[in-house]
Structures are given as structure tokens and as C-alpha cells.
Amino acid sequence: MKIINDQFYTKENVVELCKKSLLQFNNYDVFIEPSAGEGAFLNIFSNTLAYDIDPKQTKIMKQDFLELDLNFNNKKVLVFGNPPFGSRSTLAKKFIKKSISLGANAIAFVLPNIFKKAINQTYKLFPEEWKLINIIDLPKESFYVYDKSQYINYHVPCSFFVWIKNDRSNLPNLRKNKITLEIKEFIFVKRNSLEADLTINGNSGKVRFPHEITNPKAEHFIKINTNFDLIEIKEKLNNLIYQKYSSVNGGNYWINQDQIKEAWIEKYYK
Structure with a gap:
């Protein structure tokens, strides 16, 4: 609609x-x-x-x-x-x-x-x-x-x-400071980097191999760190839920890298 x-x-x-x-x-x-x-x-x-x-x-x-x-x-x-x-x-x-x-x-x-x-x-x-x-x-x-x-x-x-x-009351400030989120299993690399093992689509959250994508501008590129299994990480990334980050009408969203990290930490580190 x-x-x-x-x-x-x-x-x-x-x-x-x-x-x-x-x-x-x-x-x-x-x-x-x-x-x-x-x-x-x-x-x-x-x-x-x-x-x-x-x-x-x-x-x-x-x-x-x-x-x-x-x-x-x-x-x-x-x-x-x-x-x-x-x-x-x-x-x-x-x-x-x-x-x-x-x-x-x-x-x-x-x-x-x-x-x-x-x-x-x-x-x-x-x-x-x-x-x-x-x-x-x-x-x-x-x-x-x-x-x-x-x-x-x-x-x-x-x-x-x-x-x-300019509030001078004792009301607490709920404003968040940007927190650095560290993930041990993977890192983000530059778009189209030859080091990338996987990509995550910013609109759909779909995880693919770099050779499978058609529009690099819509993707986040990921390199899996040493000692972690590529297929296992791919499956775990596919299981992340991003709806809580929806930002526009009807629950459509654009997922940024910090949100991917937050979703990963929430699901696998807590």
C-alpha cells in the first residue's frame, strides 16, 4: 500500500x-x-x-x-x-x-x-x-x-x-554517546575489497558471497577473521534480526555497520 x-x-x-x-x-x-x-x-x-x-x-x-x-x-x-x-x-x-x-x-x-x-x-x-x-x-x-x-x-x-x-534541571540526559563495538569474528572492509569474504545488503540484510552481488553500493563488505569458519559465520549473519532498526514507513530499513554489530552482539554475545 x-x-x-x-x-x-x-x-x-x-x-x-x-x-x-x-x-x-x-x-x-x-x-x-x-x-x-x-x-x-x-x-x-x-x-x-x-x-x-x-x-x-x-x-x-x-x-x-x-x-x-x-x-x-x-x-x-x-x-x-x-x-x-x-x-x-x-x-x-x-x-x-x-x-x-x-x-x-x-x-x-x-x-x-x-x-x-x-x-x-x-x-x-x-x-x-x-x-x-x-x-x-x-x-x-x-x-x-x-x-x-x-x-x-x-x-x-x-x-x-x-x-x-539548555536544560538546567536535574533530569537525566538519555542521550547516547557513540560506542565503539568490537566484533572478534569479522571486520568490515572497503567496498569491492578483494579481501572480502561476504557481503550484507543494507536494505534486505541478505548475506551473499561477493561474486553473487549485482549492486556493490547496496552492500557492506565483510572479511572473516582467522580461526573462524566462513560458512558458520555466514549462517549466523543470516539469522540476525534487524526489524527493530526500521527507519521508514512500513518497517523498511537501511542497516548500517554499527547496527549489524549491535545485532550480532545482542544475539551471540549476551
Whole structure:
């Protein structure tokens, strides 16, 4: 099922799960919902500025948030809601960066679970002064879509992430630092390296021998370390599960090398 403009909507019970963590921002001056959809989040704050490229309510302004040009003159700004994710979460990251550029003091977004990973909490996305203060795991089928006007439950593995800028409270910072993951059985080598024994496809997770692949750009190349059996390692790699790292609609994903290492450690080292 093809979803137009990333239009999948948040269920009311899921909004209620997120609401408690938003009420701490009641004293803020400006509330922005950048992709308001059908308005699921609009009843939390009475004076929310709501935008969407395809608004479903009259109080939602027709506006591409990424093209928005506003100056809030040092007011305290909360940007919140369920932004579109896009392929490999590229749109979600654009919404985060745009929120920061508009002067947001807090960002509270429904995001794919890959944003729990250190690679998606870097200073490049959230500068150093940002603290991750809350992550609320969302239930299965937290969303719905319309297919020919029919309401259909929809699942993407997601959580509700709450970030604050320059927070001086005693709230713990849940932000992760990038951890070096050491694997003794294999190493990653350069693309098309003659040393490679196996490849892992970044889209499917399928493990193959280098001579079997047709598109090297979609592959991670692996060299098996001495004293480890090639066929055994190939079988073990094929048994890894990557769905928890899904980053785009419908559970499709791109697997990076750290995620392969994490999946290996979780399955075989713990």
C-alpha cells in the first residue's frame, strides 16, 4: 500500500500517552505543530500554530513547515507532533533541523525507534546544548491510514522523544554517546575489497558471497577473521534480526555497520 506524502495519522490513545510529557511546557510562549494532519495533537494547547501541506481542519494552516519563515523574538518555543519520516528518516531529520533553526527551546516528536541509537543523536542533528529527557515507547499499530477512504491500522516501530535546549534541571540526559563495538569474528572492509569474504545488503540484510552481488553500493563488505569458519559465520549473519532498526514507513530499513554489530552482539554475545 502506497502512502501519499507520508500521511499516516496518530491515534487518540497514543496522543494521550504523549500528553503528560507535553504539559510540562504549559508556560511556554509559542506552540507549533508542524505537520498537524487531522489535528490529533491540537487539543493539548489552545493557541497552537498548526501547519500541514494538506490540512484536514480549518484551524490548520496550509503551509510547508520546511519553508516557514518566522521570528519569535526570544520567546520560548515548543515544536511537537508526528512529523513525516521519509525514506531513511530524512524528512524527520529535516523537521528537527528546521525546528532548531526557528529557535525551538523544546522538540517533542513521534519518531522511528532508530532515533534511540547514538548515530541519530549526534551533535550534527541535535547540537551539544540539547538534552534528551524522555522516551515513551508507543504501542503496536499506533497509527492509521486511509486506503480508498477505508480506515486501516498501521504500524511503524516508534517512540515519543522529548528534547530540551539548555536544560538546567536535574533530569537525566538519555542521550547516547557513540560506542565503539568490537566484533572478534569479522571486520568490515572497503567496498569491492578483494579481501572480502561476504557481503550484507543494507536494505534486505541478505548475506551473499561477493561474486553473487549485482549492486556493490547496496552492500557492506565483510572479511572473516582467522580461526573462524566462513560458512558458520555466514549462517549466523543470516539469522540476525534487524526489524527493530526500521527507519521508514512500513518497517523498511537501511542497516548500517554499527547496527549489524549491535545485532550480532545482542544475539551471540549476551
